[in-house]
Amino acid sequence: MLGNGLYLIYAAVALSGVMVAEAFYLLYAGRNDRRAAINRRMKLQENKLSQEQVLIQLRKERGLEGRASWFSLDGFRKLRTQSGLVMPLARFLLTSSGVALAVTLAGVWKGLPFSFAIPLLPLLCVVFPVVALKHLKKRRHKLFGIQLPEALELITRSLKAGHPVPVAIAMVAREMPDPIGTEFGVVADEVTYGSDLVSALHNLFERVGHEDLPLFVTAVSIQHSSGGNLREILDGLSMVIRERGKLKRKVRAISTEGRMSAYILTAVPVLLMTAIMVLMPQFYGEVWGEPMTWYLLGGSLSWLMLGNFMLFKMSTFKF
Known part of the structure; x- marks a missing residue:
């Protein structure tokens, strides 16, 4: 039974690795397409498609043609369209869920209790697609x-x-x-x-x-x-x-100072904790299994994110 459980964990880790690699491909590999053709529409025309077929294909890729997927809510579908994502929505959600699974497994491997991992996984499955689409939309805009x-x-x-x-x-x-x-x-x-x-x-x-x-x-x-x-x-x-x-x-x-303050205040505790774990692995070794440790880490992370949110709101101006 123990051997079968290990095989399942190895399979889950391997699947998560493949999906993480696909997520990085989704975010960054699109840049290479510009070398083959000046834009995606011209690239499709090189495949001997008619002008009408190219229009239909582009609208399908952006989620503007055909039946709406049961995955799509109106706001999420609009975000997906404006992000320029051409990957099918079901495949994108599967990829982002794989990334969420990889992060959760890494936390469990580091000692995260299952009582935290079980609610964390669905939360990350919801957060990661939105964060990725917002990143793509911002870069495209x-x-x-x-x-x-x-x-x-x-x-x-x-x-x-x-x-x-x-x-x-x-x-x-x-x-x-x-x-x-x-x-x-x-x-x-x-x-x-x-x-x-x-x-x-x-x-x-x-x-x-x-x-x-x-x-x-x-x-x-x-x-x-x-x-x-x-x-x-x-x-x-x-x-x-x-x-x-x-x-x-x-x-x-002019507002760079506020954003740099947020970056530094975020990086300092992370770098300090990483340095302690590398130089003195036994320093936190005895408390990883304590539930109170994860409560305190979760509270610290929440306060850190709240502080960053306030700093970015004060240093971000919309016209």
Whole structure:
């Protein structure tokens, strides 16, 4: 019986390792795709798919096509769409659950009582997917915000050359990398297959959720309904977005002290505890099995997270 239990533990650890590796692939391997094609939409077109098939595939990958999975709540599904995740939702949840299982097993191996491990596992299974999607969304929004002024300037130059707005948007899809290349490509494809331009741009904002997009959508909507010189509007809008980005970076640089304080206050107890465990393993050896030890560690971690949350709230400004 003991041997069978050990085999089960080894199998669980091996499965957790595979899922952790897949999680790292999910977060970081997407960067290599840009070397093969300028954006994902162009990459799919290289597979001899029609324009309509590419549009359907992109919408399926983002969870916008087909039946809603029973895993999806509205807020979670919106977060998943805006994160740009193309992995199937069930597979993503399975991967994040594997990471949660690996963390829980590591805690049990270090002496975490089963009375703590049993409620910890479902909590981590809920927290890890949300944290991973928020990380992907933040990284995607940062890159999208850098690319948006360049895309507006490209649209402006295309309008100066006499092209209509849908053709100018399609040019952005051909010339710019992800994420903005594929997103504007979906807009161009939706217009091609019957959607009006304003609705396609509203769908773009729902898919991306970047705070600067409503400025662009509103400008095109006003020009579409009442006329006007869209080229001059987009010129001014591009300048406004660039200046807004400069102001954000300046405020972020000024508020670096608060964030660095949070990083240091978090790192010091962790590094100190790690150093003690490496230099004097027997120092905590006698108390790992005591339930009170884990109560105290849990309380300390809670206070540490609360302090970090307050520091980050004081040093984070939204525009």
